[in-house]
Amino acid sequence: MNYFVKGNPDLCIGCRTCMIGCVVVHEGKHIFEIDPDSYTFHPKLHMVKTARLSVPVQCKHCENPACMAACGVNAIYQEDHRVLIHTETCIGCKACMDACPFGAIDMVTVAGVRQKDGSEKKVANKCDLCQGVAGGPACVRVCPTQALTLVTEEELEDLAKRKRMESARSTFCEVYHCDEFSYGGRE
Amino acid sequence: MGIPEIEDAKCLLCFGYNGADSHPIVARRIVRGRQKGMKIICADPRVTETARISDIHLQLKGGSNLALVNAMANVIWKEGLADEKFIQEHTKGFDEFLKVIENYTPEYAAEISQVPAETIRQAARMYATNKPAMILYGMGVCQFSQAVDVVKGLANLALMTGNFGGPSMGIGPVRGQNNVQGACDMGALPNSYPGYQSVTDPASREKFEKAWGVPLPDKVGCPITHVPYRILQEKEERKRIHAYYIFGEDPAQSDPDLAEVREALDKCDFVIMQDIYMNKTGLHADVILPATAWGENEGVYTCADRGFQRVRKVVEPEGDLKPDWQIIAEISTAMGYPMNYKNTEEIWNELIDLCPSFTGATYEKIEKYGSVQWPCRDKSMEDKGTPYLHKDGIFATKDHKALFYGTDWHPPLEMENEEYPMSLSTVREVGHYSVRTMTGNCRTLRNLEDEPGWVQISPQDCQKLKIQKGELVKVLSKRGYCISRCLPTERVKPGAVYMTYQWWIGSCNELTIAHLDPISNTPEYKYCACRVEKIQDQEWAERHVKEMYNDIRTQMGIQPGKGARS
């Protein structure tokens, strides 16, 4: 199963440290030394703020990715528990952007590269779960309120198992009017 | 109270304080408290991050603070939720206070604050019945002309419910600027020597005169917000200001009514600016003294909870610059009063010996415990400072009793009118701190947000004005105008707009009013009348903003497309 990072709106304070963490880890620390105009600032997750919600949204690394199905040039593939974009192959056709129901993909400029007529080259950009980065996704690590978690197959299954246990216990207690079981409490 | 205690309160009343945008690290405590089951009441005209996770959001109309606070007191008393034993044993003036709050029924306050009477009742009950309850207040209280009254009003709530003298209770001012608490502790106030020892108290004065070997004035000095007046309008020649030494402050960006501030700086005979980067004030200075930043120098900061913390040098400063203490010592020496300190510890030791409430906070102790909250009177390692004040209900008055202060609400000075039909409040945004002298030079933060900033406005008002997200708009008041980008958001109510004050182009302090609280002398940043106008020619506006930005950067000697130091 693919892994994914999940934001919790109850903990998020909308500070966007995750977005900076994302850029720094993908661009490399040299961005603090080079001309500020010579690197691109394209976080792979988006901070969403509505009337009553603040939470970052990013790729869910679907098991049957709609983006991958929609891609006309086979630039999207799955590997190592994640959905990835081969940006060299990508032609920026936006089909994946249209296919993704979460708005997790956007098209971003590539620093220093232009199209033939001099206009900006843009390709698809989305969360890659910090592939190849020691310590895992940067957003998870930098969040000051631990509002982001990396969800793995094991955890997702554990969670379902726990919920089934709780559900069984509470149903049992209700039927037999016993309150010996502690409900365990919600996390 | 200490910052770490926040998360263990049973109830938090967050009043005019937006932690997520001004102090994310404090906001983290609030979130953690929430996880531990803390009840949250948030009083704020906007849906802030704290309002979002609160149990009760008192979305009051700007400028109605005291009416709401008094009404909460009214409910607590009327419904028998007050801690009468505490009131009797530890306080004075309650009967006079009752006479004032008598009129502030929730229904009356609802008219003023636009918060439903029932919601006010629920909030009052929640605050009074969940002990320990803590109050945090921020600039949404302090930056009104009725500021000190509201602080006292909040203290009244804590007093009448016995929420003083224990952990996770009391009232906490979460300061507006970096190390403001420290600046006040060190006597950078017009009315006190270090350690809050009054300049009008002969005994204190004598002590400092003796220690420093100079005669000291017995009159209160000039608050920063009076400076423009004292330069431009002061009739008495003797009182007129001729020289202005500014450090770590950017009044040409952060003070209200900037046109007046610029005039004052230009008319002042001599202006010295001391800062780590070029800023708006620097453009009007005669002399600029480059200073070191945190990480390049050492010393002591005070946190909002009175905690002294050491800051340490991690890199050697590059170029021709000196730490603040050295600059001050050299100027003083040149002016005929030699200062020969060898290091910051020597200065600190002199200071703590002159301030009884700081005496115990030695470098050694701060080093060992990480933070020492004053009062800390004894140098022995056993005195670890005071996490919370007024232990056992013993207050810092002569008879150890706390005093109730009841005051009536009055509206802000400049209300909406036909020409300026909306209200403007200055706010913070996370990522850019204060005037962004520091954060504006951090490239990734600049990537996140840059000129000319945003004006937060309700979708309804946007519809009326026919403006869209991202469009450049003109915001005007009686005092000036600026250009900023429209940010429609359901988090604000119609009729009110909000701007952050750090932008050079979207500079909302061109608009704000220099109307001061009579006691604190803090300006009414949080309320003035304004108007938002659509700009028809967006292409021109975009170009204009870009040109203005480049102009300012060129004036400051910043190469286009580069950071200040690259």
Add this chain to the structure above:
Amino acid sequence: MMKKELGSFVIGDGRRCTGCKACELACFMVHNQKSNHVGMTVGTVGVPVVPRLYLTRFEQGCMPIQCKHCEDAPCLNVCSKGAISRIEHQVVVDEQLCIGCKDCMQACPFGAITLLPYAKDGCLVPQSGSSETKVFAAKCDLCKDIPQGPACVNACPHQALRLVDPEAEREEKNIKAANALFYMKNW
């Protein structure tokens, strides 16, 4: 919406399309109205009926296919004549400059470009130096000269075509994803 950065495009919906070709006809008509006096009736048509989008039948059904106005457009990048460029975020062919080399046709992964005969005032225009008809690379131009927007979208009786504003839609989908996160907090 923020300042527009990406090109819009029209996309077909294979579940709604019945293959009636109303889109093709509408496309042909609006592109020949002015230059070739094509009106509402068949009698006004003096040039070959060739549209710029293609009703495409495949195993599971049918749907129209047209240009995606890619952000790193292969057609633009291969054009040796500089006849394809990006104007206000859209990929545009300069019919006058095109020499019909077919490179763009081969580069486009969607088959969205074909060579169409060049006609003026209701007559086919011959090549200079030959009696053969002059051709040009034709593709969807989003009906840029028509205030009502793409004719295909308006003509479809089954709402099987949609004009996509990718950035606005992405933001909307982000908000939906954020709302979903609210409902699946960490129980």
